Structure formats: structure tokens, C-alpha cells
Amino acid sequence: MAAILNVRATVRRYALPQAFAAELVRLLDDHVNEIHSRTRVSRSVLSVKTQERRTTALCSAFVELRKGGFALESPWSLREKHVKWLVALWVKQEQSGGTIENKLTYLRALSQWIGKPALVLTLGNYVDRVEHGLKRSYVATADKSWSANDIDAAAKIAEIAQTCPYVAVQLKLQVAFGLRVEESFLLRPLEAVRSPQTLGVRHGTKGGLAREVPLEAKVGVLEEAARLSNGTTGSTVPADRSLKQWRDWYYYVLDKHGVTKAGLGVTSHGLRHEYLQLLYEKVSGVPAPIKGSDARAERDSHDEAMRRVVAAAGHTRKTKANAYLSVFGLKERLERQRRQPPTRAEVEKALLDAAGNKSRAAEALGISRQALYRLLAAS
Structure with a gap:
């Protein structure tokens, strides 16, 4: 028989209201060991270590929400605004993209348990991962x-x-x-x-x-x-x-x-x-x-x-x-990333040399075609 985490003992470590904690324990007791994936169906169960990570991540998120002024009465009260607020908090705290994505995965599992499967989206739906340095x-x-x-x-x-x-x-x-x-x-x-x-x-x-x-x-x-x-x-x-x-x-x-x-x-x-x-x-x-x-x-x-x-x-x-x-080719790629973006004059020369072909011009400049478009739009 697969091992199941003692969720009650884990939840007890967090400063959550008694009624709220009881609701969360019931949800976790029923689902904590279930695989949650959008791409595969499995009869396997999560390891106890992953169950513990899932439980602590959810408890921590609800504690953060309460500290942020959201007095949720139960886990079933989770709304889109709460998820958006959490993501903004985690980004402000400079957590890595991978860490935030993992936390969203745990929240996504919870949203499935409470009958709101479309509630939690991917990180890219909340912030520009490239702009915030969160690209995994x-x-x-x-x-x-x-x-x-x-x-x-x-x-x-x-x-x-x-x-x-x-x-x-x-x-x-x-x-x-x-x-x-x-x-x-x-x-x-x-x-x-x-x-x-x-x-x-x-x-x-x-x-x-x-x-x-x-x-x-x-x-x-x-x-x-x-x-x-x-x-x-x-x-x-x-x-x-x-x-x-x-x-x-x-x-x-x-x-x-x-x-x-x-x-x-x-x-x-x-x-x-x-x-x-x-x-x-x-x-x-x-x-x-x-x-x-x-x-x-x-x-x-x-x-x-x-x-x-x-x-x-x-x-x-x-x-x-x-x-x-x-x-x-990683070394060359990193060197290109460290360089200053090309100047307007360099972009115009590359386009002229490439007879207006933007793909060839971008390649000659060592940037993506999308980056070339951004430079042209900003000029």
C-alpha cells in the first residue's frame, strides 16, 4: 500500500484558523498523493517527499494570503485575484521562475480538487517571464x-x-x-x-x-x-x-x-x-x-x-x-547576450547588406528576428 503523508501534523505547523485548517486537511487527506498532470494519466501516487512539498507549499501560500489581508474562510474560497496577488508577491521577492512555476503547479492541483480546474494558469499568463528574468x-x-x-x-x-x-x-x-x-x-x-x-x-x-x-x-x-x-x-x-x-x-x-x-x-x-x-x-x-x-x-x-x-x-x-x-554553441550565445544591443546604424547597415531580409539581418547581428523587430519599433 502506498505511503500517505500525515497531513494533519504538517498543517498544524502553520498559523491557519482552525476551521480553515480542518477544511484543508480534508482536501489533502483525499487528494495529496494523487498525480496531477495535464499531459499524462497515471495510477501511480506521489512520493511522501513530494506530498510534503505540496502540502507545505499550499499552507505557506494561504498564510501569505492572510498576511496580505485576504481572510479566506476556506480553501474553497480561492479566487483568481488571490493567485495573481501571490504571483506578484513571489516575483517581488525575486523567487526563481522554476520555484514559482512549482508553486503554481501545487495550486493548480488544489484548484482541480475544489472544482475550479481553470483557475490557475501558467506563470507566463501573469507576468512577462523574459522581462522579469523568470524564463526557465x-x-x-x-x-x-x-x-x-x-x-x-x-x-x-x-x-x-x-x-x-x-x-x-x-x-x-x-x-x-x-x-x-x-x-x-x-x-x-x-x-x-x-x-x-x-x-x-x-x-x-x-x-x-x-x-x-x-x-x-x-x-x-x-x-x-x-x-x-x-x-x-x-x-x-x-x-x-x-x-x-x-x-x-x-x-x-x-x-x-x-x-x-x-x-x-x-x-x-x-x-x-x-x-x-x-x-x-x-x-x-x-x-x-x-x-x-x-x-x-x-x-x-x-x-x-x-x-x-x-x-x-x-x-x-x-x-x-x-x-x-x-x-x-553556448559560449557564443552567452557572449551575444552580454553584448550591448546593436545601434540603429548597425541595424540599418545589416538590413542594407541583407537586401531587406530581416531574418538574415538578425542572424548577422547575432540577435533573434523578434529582437530585431523590437529595435526597429523602438527607433
Whole structure:
């Protein structure tokens, strides 16, 4: 049976009126674990972690509304004006586009539960994402791998092992197999090897999508993990800790050893980036685009490397690989963006050279055709 979050305990942490909180608890009890998607139908349920994120996001939104002067009597009272006000608040607070979109997703699920499916729109319906710097990008612009930040992963993990061997072995699993953090927590080393060639990743995956990753010659890491595995669950989360307690401890240990953006400039997620970048290079024969090399793979080799990276990462769309690898030509694109917009004289010359063809003129200027139109309109 799928796990259901104790929503009552979570809602209780927020300063919401008793009657309002009771209504919200009833809604969450009925729906909190349901998948909400406009593009797919699934009988799966959300993980407890995602249920908790959904619950806390909704509670926080209602608390913000009350502080803003909106005394909603129940969650059923949510209106379009409330959503618009929240988006304006989040933009003013300089929250990222991705963060705001996630919050809108949770509100959209709630609107479905209360019979108002068209109530919550996408971020672009409320603000100009480009103007406010909220355009979400799935293309990496900075290399998050540890090697790119001059961190010796083996040495740092050995140092962490002196504090906690469990955290260290989970980091080793991330290095060896490109696992997400929670996947490294919940991997059951004694069960995961299904064949001599692959490792089955089944627990803690995003969206519940199981996958197989190449085992290669990395059995030693699994043997070490097996020696530390919990006799009850089979994972490397110690028996005396809940998953939440372990997550808190894991990040405490990393912070203690400087493995944070504010410390060494890296997180443990950077180990996953490193694994996938190396996989791309192994298959294609050239470094990943994020490495800044001028070498480019042949089309067939590039396509096969992207396919392998997406499969190993546990994604379904090819474009998701760009979040780890970036794209060729990124350096030139960023340089164009940093440049001052072309002057009126430069625009006129480009149009003259292109015999009035706006697409060719825009390409020569290194801008989009839409940007060219904006410059012409502003002149």
C-alpha cells in the first residue's frame, strides 16, 4: 500500500484558523498523493517527499494570503485575484521562475480538487517571464561537476567517511552510478544487481520511473554499501533514523565538510553531473559541451550519447540531458547576450547588406528576428 503523508501534523505547523485548517486537511487527506498532470494519466501516487512539498507549499501560500489581508474562510474560497496577488508577491521577492512555476503547479492541483480546474494558469499568463528574468532554462550554463570546481571527489569522500561512513558510501554510489541523492539513500545493494551488466534503480526515483544503469566494474562500491545496509529495509539508511531524519543528518555532514554552494561551491548533486558528463564523453568520443571544448561529435555519435545519458539519468525526454551537458554553441550565445544591443546604424547597415531580409539581418547581428523587430519599433 502506498505511503500517505500525515497531513494533519504538517498543517498544524502553520498559523491557519482552525476551521480553515480542518477544511484543508480534508482536501489533502483525499487528494495529496494523487498525480496531477495535464499531459499524462497515471495510477501511480506521489512520493511522501513530494506530498510534503505540496502540502507545505499550499499552507505557506494561504498564510501569505492572510498576511496580505485576504481572510479566506476556506480553501474553497480561492479566487483568481488571490493567485495573481501571490504571483506578484513571489516575483517581488525575486523567487526563481522554476520555484514559482512549482508553486503554481501545487495550486493548480488544489484548484482541480475544489472544482475550479481553470483557475490557475501558467506563470507566463501573469507576468512577462523574459522581462522579469523568470524564463526557465533546461540548458546548463555552468559546470556543476566537482572536477570543474577543483574538488578531488575521492579525497573529500574519504574525509567525510571519518565523520560518517554511511554518508560517504552514499556519495560513492552517486559517483559510481549517477544516482540522485534519495536514490543513493534507498538503493538496496543486495537486491539491485539484476544481471552482470546492469544495476536496477527502483527506489527513490523521480516520478517512480525505474531504470537500469551500467554496472561496469564497480562491484566494490556495492559490496561496501551491502556491509552497511540496514537488515530490515536493505538500504543504507541506518535503522535508528527515519528517512527525514537521515536526510537532515546527510546535509548536516556535507555542510560540516564544506560541500555546499556557499562553501566549496558544489553540492552532492554535482557528482551526478560528473557521471553523466563522463558517460557522454565515453560514448561520443568528445567532452560534453559544458566543458567548453571546440571538439564536436559526429551527429550519430552525439545522438547515441544523448540517448544513453537520458536513459542513465532516468529521464524520458532527450532535452533533459542538456541540464547536465549543456549545448554546443553556448559560449557564443552567452557572449551575444552580454553584448550591448546593436545601434540603429548597425541595424540599418545589416538590413542594407541583407537586401531587406530581416531574418538574415538578425542572424548577422547575432540577435533573434523578434529582437530585431523590437529595435526597429523602438527607433
